[in-house]
Amino acid sequence: MAFFARFTDALARLRRAPVQLTSTLLWNSYFLAPWLKNVPCPGFNCYSCPLAITACPIGTLQHFIIIRRVPLYLLGVLGLIGTLFGRTACGWTCPFGFLQDLLYKVPLPKWRVSNRWAPARYVIFALLVVIIPFIALEPWFCKLCPAGALEAGLPMIALQADLRELTGLLFAVKMVILALFLLWMMVTSRPFCRFVCPLGTIYGPFNRLSGMRLHFEESRCQHCDLCRHVCPTGLYPPEEIDTAGCIRCMECLKACPHGALQSCATGTSCTERSHA
Amino acid sequence: MDKRFWVLLSLFLLMTAAGLLLGEARFVFANASLICLSCIGIQ
Numbered sequence: 001m002a003f004f005a006r007f008t009d010a011l012a013r014l015r016r017a018p019v020q021l022t023s024t025l026l027w028n029s030y031f032l033a034p035w036l037k038n039v040p041c042p043g044f045n046c047y048s049c050p051l052a053i054t055a056c057p058i059g060t061l062q063h064f065i066i067i068r069r070v071p072l073y074l075l076g077v078l079g080l081i082g083t084l085f086g087r088t089a090c091g092w093t094c095p096f097g098f099l100q101d102l103l104y105k106v107p108l109p110k111w112r113v114s115n116r117w118a119p120a121r122y123v124i125f126a127l128l129v130v131i132i133p134f135i136a137l138e139p140w141f142c143k144l145c146p147a148g149a150l151e152a153g154l155p156m157i158a159l160q161a162d163l164r165e166l167t168g169l170l171f172a173v174k175m176v177i178l179a180l181f182l183l184w185m186m187v188t189s190r191p192f193c194r195f196v197c198p199l200g201t202i203y204g205p206f207n208r209l210s211g212m213r214l215h216f217e218e219s220r221c222q223h224c225d226l227c228r229h230v231c232p233t234g235l236y237p238p239e240e241i242d243t244a245g246c247i248r249c250m251e252c253l254k255a256c257p258h259g260a261l262q263s264c265a266t267g268t269s270c271t272e273r274s275h276a
Numbered sequence: 277m278d279k280r281f282w283v284l285l286s287l288f289l290l291m292t293a294a295g296l297l298l299g300e301a302r303f304v305f306a307n308a309s310l311i312c313l314s315c316i317g318i319q
Contacts, residue, residue: 038301048315059312073295079288083281139314148315156316163316171317211281266278 004212008263011092012250020098027095028151029053040077043094044199046145048152050159058198059148062129062139078199082206086213086242090193090200091232091249096147097193101232103185111187115234118194118245125198141198143170149178189232193247204244213264214241214248220260227252227261237261 027041028051037047041054048059057078064071081089090097104110128141142148153174157164184191193200216238227237230251235243237252241261253261295301313319 046312046315048312056315059315069300071295071300072291072298073300076288076290076292076295079284080292083284083288139312142312142314143317145315148312149317152312152315153317163318166313166318168319170319174317209278209280209284211285266281 002265004265005263008212008214008250008253008265011088011248012253012263016092016249016251017098017101019092020094020101023093024095024098027053027093040074042081042089044096044147044197045094046148046151048148048156050152050155052151056142056147057202058129058145059139059142061198062133062141065130065133066137066139078202079206082203082210084211086207086210086248087200087203087244087246088212088248090197090203091247094193094199095151096197097190097247099150100185100190100192103182104189104232106186108186110189112234113188113191113194115194115245120195121197121201124196125201129198144174144177146174146178146181146192149174153178189234190247194233194245200247207242207244207246207248209266211266212248213266214246214253215262215264216241217260217262220258222258222260224257226255226257230255 023043027043027045028049030051030053032053036053037055039054040057040060041047041052044058045052045054045056046059047054047056057074060074061071064074124141128144132138132140153171157167157171181192218238221238228235231237232249232251233245233247235241235245237246238260240246241252253263
């Protein structure tokens with residue numbers, strides 16, 4: 001289907017930061033459409049944020065597990081997003097991803113962490129999102145989530161004096177986790193997406209099945225490694241493009257001067273991006 | 277198009293429709309309309 005190739009090509013021509021900023025404002029514009037809280041957010045955005053317009057899919061998933069119901073609607077919506085676009089939401093519309101991209105611009109010495117630790121996110125997903133909430137009947141990922149600490153914990157405590165008296169050890173732990181992640185985000189590119197994010201864990205496997213695909217054309221590659229240097233998740237695009245770790249930010253497509261990385265639609269031939 | 281793509285698309289469309297018909301959006305996401313104390317960090 002030509003739509004996906006054209007869509008990918010259009011994305012590859014766009015600057016990502018304005019799209020990310022617009023998405024972040026959109027998912028946090030409660031005064032515009034509070035009824036959208038019945039819709040899961042495609043990105044990672046805490047639904048307890050006073051401005052959040054949509055529901056956090058991971059918080060919702062845990063609540064379904066706790067009440068012992070199969071979340072058909074939630075999994076259906078996430079599955080649709082994944083089937084159509086794979087992890088594109090991570091690279092383009094996730095507010096927490098945008099925060100990580102911004103913090104990584106802070107001029108500090110950088111710390112490259114190997115993706116060998118990336119499978120940790122599957123363990124975190126299984127334990128904190130599925131198994132522990134199922135047994136303990138409490139949303140334990142939410143209790144430790146740094147996005148919740150930043151978007152809900154800090155503003156709600158600042159806005160509601162009566163909540164301040166209820167804070168204790170858990171709030172302190174949550175703040176420490178948030179502080180550690182904020183520091184980590186300044187020195188390592190997208191650490192939360194790569195090693196923790198349960199939503200990325202759900203979307204990841206769809207990269208190889210989705211309508212929108214990316215393709216590496218080996219005959220065009222000059223092994224300049226430009227794509228490796230721009231990848232925010234530390235992947236080597238010639239070997240790892242469209243793997244579960246790829247957030248489809250299109251930075252490698254933009255950077256490749258030889259057209260070796262191309263947009264594609266599943267089941268059709270790839271469309272080479274034109275390079276000026 | 278890849279057959280798997282259409283199978284997955286149909287499956288997830290069906291799941292979304294079934295969930296909506298069962299009223300999941302109305303009663304489960306009602307939770308999201310309230311504040312989640314776990315998200316804030318209150319035990």
